[in-house]
Amino acid sequence: HPDKGGDEAAFRDVRAAFDVLKQKFTDASGGSFSYKTARGSKASTAKEWKDASATADDTHRPSYDFYAAAAEADMPLYRAELAKSNRSKCNADDGKNRHNCKFEDPFKIPKGHVRIGVLDAQSGGYSRWVHLECWRVPARIHQGLPHDPASPSAAFERALLAMDELLFTGLAEMTPEDRAPLVAHVMDQSNWATVRGKKLGAEPGAGPTAKKGGKKGAKGAKAGDSKVEDDEPEPEEPAAGRKRKAANSTSTAEGAGAIVVFPGKPVGKAPPAAAARDDADAEAANEIPAETFDPTAGMDPRQRKLFELRLKLNETRKANQQAVIEEKKRNEAPEEYEKMQKKKSYDAAAKRRDEERVKQGIDPSKKHLMMTAEEAAVSYKKKQKKYKTAVGGEIHSKHNLYQAYDKRTKNIQVNEQEYETMKNTVGERAFYADPEVAAYGGEGKVAPDAVDRMVAELEEQKRKRLDFSRRRKYYEERDVSHINDRNAHFNKKIERAFGEHTKEIKANLERGTALPDH
Known part of the structure; x- marks a missing residue:
């Protein structure tokens, strides 16, 4: 790479050969380039390489750190695609990322909208999808983009397509119209993730994040040529694990004046007395009760207000x-x-x-x-x-008959005007006559409406008797002595009437003892 003293022309030829080879696989079957390169190919690409090398675009050249990050990844770490349904949930972290969302329901990604996923090292697929508006462009990506804000959108699109199947995937599968929002998003440098002091491509133990190395690691980080972002999500680690680490992160004192960090607390130096204790005492002394943890600690008033609004939105959604x-x-x-x-x-x-x-x-x-x-x-x-349900002969008891009569008389409609008219027409003596009076039943006419009401009530009682039924419990272990439901009902009636007298005869028939000796 020219950044490391390499020849410009040789780098251009190697880059053109790689782009032609990648395009060859993409045009052939649309499969995974990183998978097919491991299997090898016998396709001839000499002519395409010469043309690409001769017409190479030198207006933008990705930095050495971009290729160093791509070389560390066996598979592309990020994928862009259109949401296939309305069920995808945005997994952007709360705070500076989540508030960029412009949708009514920020937790759902609409169908057909561009979403960004991160590689899951365990399953080999992509998950933790986020809105395009909620995505912070990682340093691994924007180190391969033009850093001049005045660069045209075509230059950013070419840079994105060049990193397809390196750190990014899915770009070649999208149409230019679908890629337009993604290009516009990466052109805005305010969407780029911030960086911190860790040399890109260094060994896992190097840099200020290593447990050993002390001041040497910090000096080495300052001397590094490039940095990775402070808020870029690590593809290999789930989001829940990162949150637990952030909530429980503490550093033990390795010496006098060591830095000790607590959740939600400002960074400061540990007292010399704490550094002189043994590990157990130091851990017990530095432990913070769970009830004292404040999730809004370290937030400015604006961020705290957004956090409270998010809680209210969650309550409203529930x-x-x-x-x-x-x-x-x-x-x-x-x-x-x-x-x-x-x-x-x-x-x-x-x-x-x-x-x-x-x-x-x-x-x-x-x-x-x-x-x-x-x-x-x-x-x-x-x-x-709430008396006990009547069974058997209790159904026709005096108490039940009276209750039935009382229930039916409650539905009788009394017309006082008809009552007085009838009384004045037949006379008081005939109106209140008893069976011994000769005029009993011989005077007065019943109104047709009253007759209709009586007939309707009788029909209603008839319908209720037909509909009266309750579910009986079915015993599977009982002997089957019927051929259909109607026959089973008839057999139950016979059993109630004669079962006690025929019990012994049925038992003899089943045992065979009822047969004669000869």
């Missing part, structure tokens, strides 16, 4: 979902829903009464001692109505 569920229950089964609401209201009222009694020093189990005579009479009357 309330809306609950309301939708309640509406669905109400529409599907209105009667059951009404019963459930009445029960909830009754239980809530009973709970409030019990709480009031507790405040007054009264045992809720002895609440009947506080009832008045009128309340007790109403309660006893309700309990009497």
Whole structure:
């Protein structure tokens, strides 16, 4: 690479050969270039390479650090594509990334909208999708982009296509119209992720993030040629793991004056006395109770306000979902829903009464001692109505017959005007006559409307008797002695009438003891 003293022409030829080879695989079958390069190819690319080398675009050359980052990754770390449904959830971190979202529901990615995913090292697929507007362009990506804000959009698009199958994938599968929002997003340098002091392409133990190395690591980071971003998501590590690490990150004191970092606390030096303790005492001394953790610590007023608004949005979304569920229950089964609401209201009222009694020093189990005579009479009357279901001959008892008569007479409509007219027409003596009076039943005419009401009531009772039925419990282990439901019902009647007398005969027939000896 020219940044490391390489020859400009040789680098241009190598870059042109690589681009031609990558384009060859892309045009052939659209498969994964990184997968096919491992299998090898016998296709001739000499002519395409000469043409590409002769017409190479030298207006923009990605830096050495871009290629160093690409060489470290076996597969492209990021993928851009159009959302295939409306079910994708935006996984952008809260704060400086999430507030860039312009949609009504920032947690859902609309179908057909550009989304960015990160490589999952365990599954080999892409996940943790985010809105394009919520995506912070990682340093690995923007190190391969033109850094001149005045560069045309075509230069940014060419740079993105050049890194397809290197650090990015899915760009060649998108149309120019679909890539336009992505190009516009990466052109805005305010969307680029910030950087911190870690030399790109260095060994895992190098740099200021290494546990060992101390001041040497810090000096080495300052001397590095480039840096990676401070808020770029690591593809190999899930988001939940990063949050747990950030919440629980503490550094032990390796010596006097070592730096100790606590969640939500400013960075400062540990006292010399703490550095002299053993590891166990130092860890116990530096431990912070969970209840003292403030999620808004370190935020400015604007960020704290956005955080509070996000919490309110979450509460509103949950309330809306609950309301939708309640509406669905109400529409599907209105009667059951009404019963459930009445029960909830009754239980809530009973709970409030019990709480009031507790405040007054009264045992809720002895609440009947506080009832008045009128309340007790109403309660006893309700309990009497809940008598045991009548079975067998009890159905035609005097009590049940009276209740049936009382229920039917409640539906009778009394017309006082017709009553007085009838009384004046036939006379008071004939009107109140008993069977011993000769005029009994011989005077007065019943109105046709009253006859119609009586006929309608009789028809209603007939319909109720036909509809009267209750589900009987079915016993699978019972002997099958029927051929259909009607025959089973008939056999039950026979069993009720003669079962006690025929029990022994049936048993003898089953055992074979009822047969004669000869």
